[in-house]
Amino acid sequence: MQEKIIELKNVTFVYDADEEGKTNKPAVNDVSLDIYKGEFVAVLGHNGCGKSTLAKLCNAIYEPTEGAVTVKGIPSEGEENGDKIRRIVGMVFQNPDNQIVATIVEDDVAFGPENLGVEPKEIRRRVDEALKSVNMYDMREREPHKLSGGQKQRVAIAGVIAMQTESIIFDEPTAMLDPSGRKEVMAAIQRLNKEMGITIVLITHFMDEAVKADRVVVMDKGSIIEQGTPREVFSKIDLLREHGLDVPQSAELCHSLGLGDGVIGMDECVDKVCAMLGGAV
Ligand SMILES: Nc1ncnc2c1ncn2[C@@H]1O[C@H](COP(=O)(O)OP(=O)(O)OP(=O)(O)O)[C@@H](O)[C@H]1O
Ligand SMILES: [Mg+2]
Numbered sequence: 491m492q493e494k495i496i497e498l499k500n501v502t503f504v505y506d507a508d509e510e511g512k513t514n515k516p517a518v519n520d521v522s523l524d525i526y527k528g529e530f531v532a533v534l535g536h537n538g539c540g541k542s543t544l545a546k547l548c549n550a551i552y553e554p555t556e557g558a559v560t561v562k563g564i565p566s567e568g569e570e571n572g573d574k575i576r577r578i579v580g581m582v583f584q585n586p587d588n589q590i591v592a593t594i595v596e597d598d599v600a601f602g603p604e605n606l607g608v609e610p611k612e613i614r615r616r617v618d619e620a621l622k623s624v625n626m627y628d629m630r631e632r633e634p635h636k637l638s639g640g641q642k643q644r645v646a647i648a649g650v651i652a653m654q655t656e657s658i659i660f661d662e663p664t665a666m667l668d669p670s671g672r673k674e675v676m677a678a679i680q681r682l683n684k685e686m687g688i689t690i691v692l693i694t695h696f697m698d699e700a701v702k703a704d705r706v707v708v709m710d711k712g713s714i715i716e717q718g719t720p721r722e723v724f725s726k727i728d729l730l731r732e733h734g735l736d737v738p739q740s741a742e743l744c745h746s747l748g749l750g751d752g753v754i755g756m757d758e759c760v761d762k763v764c765a766m767l768g769g770a771v
Pocket of ligand 2: 543
């Protein structure tokens with residue numbers, strides 16, 4: 491049996507809830523979800539469907555209005571447990587500028603472990619290792635505000651890695667980046683998962699990022715409406731469209747050409763189109 495890291499049981503969250511918890515519509519509504527050690531899970535969903543709220547429930551920034559969130563068995567209740575949970579589940583947000591606190595790259599990465607009271611020698615080791623793991627070691631003495639968006643976001647990721655969290659939730663980490671910045675950051679995320687075994691939850695609007703995950707979870711109006719492997723989820727083109735979502739271009743093209751559903755890679759798509767054209771000649 492695989493080890494669960496994050497466990498949500500019938501979790502509902504209402505912003506500005508009154509004493510009965512019924513003022514607003516729930517931002518997250520009766521969600522149950524398990525995230526297993528070493529997994530790479532992508533979360534998709536239309537604007538305002540509750541993805542960021544779900545993320546903040548997973549690392550105890552918010553406590554559920556109803557239901558329970560546990561991280562490695564620790565319930566997300568109270569400040570002390572919240573601190574413990576945030577040492578296990580780190581978070582990277584959309585805007586790298588809001589996450590950088592120091593004027594030199596390596597000082598920024600050291601900030602988290604310093605706050606945890608880690609020994610200076612150990613901090614040095616962690617900072618170097620974290621910067622190497624996101625390919626930013628050569629820029630360790632640079633000023634963060636002079637870096638590109640993708641580089642800044644990789645510094646923010648190194649900051650979380652240096653805290654040695656087992657799991658990282660990324661809330662649209664590439665939304666503000668140009669295509670090359672997006673590629674750099676996605677490559678870094680995949681490396682953390684595959685080479686360092688860090689459990690990843692990636693919230694994204696980009697379907698080509700979601701196809702890289704082991705599991706895709708689709709949300710709408712606070713609830714999980716579908717989940718499965720990328721191939722399973724992206725086979726359901728009509729369902730995704732109904733909920734205002736795109737499908738990867740390869741899936742769309744193969745579907746419209748009648749070449750099958752759930753094609754999630756351009757290589758596979760090209761093979762299918764070539765086979766069709768070959769057959770037609
Ligand atoms: N601080 C807040 N106070 C009150 N309501 C909020 C707050 N933050 C979010 N909401 C509401 O909760 C719902 C879910 O918001 P959330 O930010 O979790 O969605 P999201 O899926 O992350 O959206 P996006 O794709 O735009 O980032 C929305 O209706 C939103 O308006
Ligand atoms: Mg959001």
